[in-house]
Amino acid sequence: MSSDTVTFTTAPACSIGALYIHTKPITPDVYGNTKARRARELRPRRNYLLNEDVEKQRRSLLQRNPEVESSVADVEASSDLLQNLREKMPEFMPRPDILSRDRILEKLERQDMYRRREVINIPEFFVGSIMAVTVADKSAPGKQRRFVGICIYREGQGLSANFILRNVIDGQGVEIRFELYNPTLLKIETLKLEKRLDDQLMYLRDAPQEYSTVPFDFEPVPLPKGAAVPLNPLKVKLNRRPWHERWERMNLKGVEDLGLPERFYKRAQELAKPWERFDLMKQYRSTIDDDEAQTVMKEVYAKTKNIQSLRRQQRTQKQKEK
Amino acid sequence: MTLRAVLFQAFNRNSGILKHQLESARVLYVHQQSRSKGSTQYKFGRPWHVKKVNQSINDENLTTENEEFIKEVIHETYTQHPSPLREEPWQRGEYLKFTRRCGVIGIKLGLVPQWTKTGEKITTTLVQILDNHVIRYTPPEEAAKTAGWHPLWRKFGSVVVGALSSDPRQFKKSYNSLFAEAGVPPKQKLTRFLVTPNAAIQPGTPLTAMHFRVGDYVDVQAKTIDYGFQGVIKRWGMKGMPASHGVTKSHRKMGSSGGGREKAGIWKGKKMPGHMGDRNRITKGIRIWRINTKYNVLYLHGPSVPGSIHTYVRIYDTILPHKRPNPDDHPPMPTWFEEDSEGQCPEEQWDEELFAFTEPSVEYQ
C-alpha cells in the first residue's frame, strides 16, 4: 500500500474508511460462529476501560486539547534525596492497587496537598515521635484545643493520610486519630523527632502507662540540622496477658522477652509465613514501581523545596499589611 | 401493548436505533414478580445496526514511514481541513423553566476526600470529561419518525454526543461516516440525550466540564460494577439460614420458591442467583462541588456514581424539580463556549461552601 494512492473525496472521514475494503468474505463455522464473535467471547468481559487505554486517549493528538504532561526530567535530585523524601512524606506515594489507580486523580490530589502545605507546616515525623496538635474546636475556650502524645500509628495515602497520638491523662489512656490535611488542624508540631524499632506501637495499649505518658508541657527537643533521625532502641516490657493482640505472632522488635510458655512461640512459628519475604509477585503488587516512585517524588521535591521560604514570605507580607 | 413490548419490537426491526436509546428513558427499576407470560426484565445486548470495529486492521503490513505518514494525514484532516458540511453557528436558545440541555460523557476516575468550610469531611467522586463533541442533532419532528421512539418523548429532540476521539482505521467505514457531519474524528463512545428544541446544539460543538457550574445538581448514569454470577444473598440481600443448629446443606440458599395451589409455580421475577451488576443505574441530584478546567474534571458529591474506576458515565442536568436552576440564574445555554469567558477561565472553581486548600485553616469564631 503506497502513499501515492491516497485521494480525498467528499468528506475526509469517508475516504479514510475507503482505504480498507474487505476482500475476504466472512464465513461462519459449523456452529454459526464468525471469527469476530469467537474473538469477542474470548475477550475478558469488562465494562471499564484499562488504565493504559485511558492514558493513550489523554495524550492522543486527535484530542481537542491533548494533555502535555509536565516533565520532571529537568528536576535535579539524587536518588538518596528522593528516598529520604519518600520516608519523610510517605502519603505522596500512590495507592498500590492497580485497578483503582488513575494518574490525573493522583495529580489533583497531590496539588491539594501542596496547597495545604503552603498554608501550614506539616513537619516530618515517624511512629515513636512525640507530637502536639492544635485543632479548631467550637466548644473549647479560645476555640482551640491542644493534644500532645506519642505517635503510635501512621497510615493513608493522599488527602486521607492520618496518624494516631496516644497519651495517658489522669491515669486514663487516650488515643486520637488526626488527619494530616484536615483544614481544622491549625498546627502540627513534632516536639521530639525519633524513630522506634517497630513501624507501629499498638502494643503500648498492653504496656504499663509510663511508656505512653507524655506531659502536656513537653518542651521541644531540637536536633542539629542535617542530622539523621535518631533511633530509640527502647524495648518495652508488656503487662501480663490478656492482651489486645497476639503480640508473640507479630515479630515485634521493640518489646522485651514476652515471657510466655513455649507452646505460644511454637504455634506462632506454625502460623508464620516466612516465604512471604521471597514472594516477588506479592511485593510487586503491593509496592509502586521504582521509576514511577522517582517521578512522583521528583515532582514532590520540586513543589515542596520552596515551601518554607514561601511561607516565610507570606508571613512577612501579612505583618507588613498589619 | 406495554412499553417494554413496543421497545422489544423496535429493536427486533434492527433499524436506525442507537444502542443506548433506552438509557435515556426515565424508567424506574422496580423489581416485581408477576404471573404474566411476558418478560419482566428487558435484556439488552442486541447487535447494533452499524458495525463498529474493523477486524482487518492487523492485515496491513505498513512500513514505519508509511505508518507515520498516515498518522500525519489523519491528524491534518481533523485539525486543518474543516468539514465542508459545516454550517454557520446556530442561534442560541433561551433557558426556560422546563428546558432540558444536552448532557456529557465522562470517565469515573475515583474518590477523593474534601472538606467544607465548617470542617466536615465529604467524599467526592472525580469524573473527567474527555474530548466530548456533539455529533448529531435531530429536531423532535424528525426524531419522532425513528423506530423505538416513545410518545412521551414527542417534545424532545435528540442530541448524539461522542467521547474519546480515536484513529479512524480501527473502525469500519459505515461507523466513520457517522462523524462526517460534525467534522470530528470518530469517537470510541456514543450516547444520546433528549433535549428540548430551545437547547438545540450544533454538531461539532465541543463540550467540556464548563458545561456545568459549581453548585449545580446533576443526574449520573453508568453501568454498575460487574460482580459476575452471584448467589441470592449478595444479589438480593436474602438472609440465608443459620450456620448450625441442625441446618442441612442450606446456609446460603434461596429457601422456598413460592406458594401452592392457586399460586403454584415459580412466578416471573423470582429472585434467584444470576448475573449481578453491569446494569445501567441512575443516581439523581448529585451536587457539583468543584470544577477543574485544565483537566476537565468534575468533583461530584459522595461515592454515589455507579460503576468502577474508568467506566463511562453519562452526566446531565438533574430532573428533580426542587434542584433545578431558576431561569434567572441558569447554566450556559446550549453549552459553554470559549468566547463567552473572554479568556478568563480560572483553573480551579470551588463551591462557596467548599474549603479551598489555598485558604487559611478553618477556625471557629
Added chain:
Amino acid sequence: MAGSVWRSWYVQKVLARQSFSTTQCLQELRKLARVRVVDNSALGRAAVAIGKPARIIHVYNKREVGYLGDKVLLAIKGQKKHAYIVGLKQKQKPNIPRFDSNNVVLVEENGTPVGTRLTAPIPSVLRNKEGDFTKILSLATRFV
C-alpha cells in the same frame, strides 16, 4: 500488615474451619457490656470493691448500641441506675478521642449526677450536648 492489628487471629482460624464468618472485634457497648464508672460516687466505688463491675442492661437509642453521650441503664450492685456514656474503647472517627476503658457517669432519674467529681477526661465533642448533659459537664475537670 497494619490491618491485621484489628483482627483476632485465633478466632478467625478456628471458626474458618467451621465455615463461620466473623467481623472484627468492634468493642461495641451493648446489653451486658461491662463499664467503668468514672465519678466519685459511693455506688461506683462499691461495685469495683465487690468485684462486680456495672453492666449495661439497656441502651436508650434505636440501634441499642451505645455511643458517646447516649443514656444507658446499668445494673450496679444489685440496683438499676441510669448513666451517660462519656468514653468508648471503640474505634472512633478522626478528632474524637478513644479511651482505654468504656467510661460512664451515673445519674439519677431526673438527670442530676450522683457523684461530685469526675476522675477521667471527657471528650470535647460532648460539650455541645444540651439538657441533662450540662450538669455532667460542670463536674468535668479535664477535656480532651
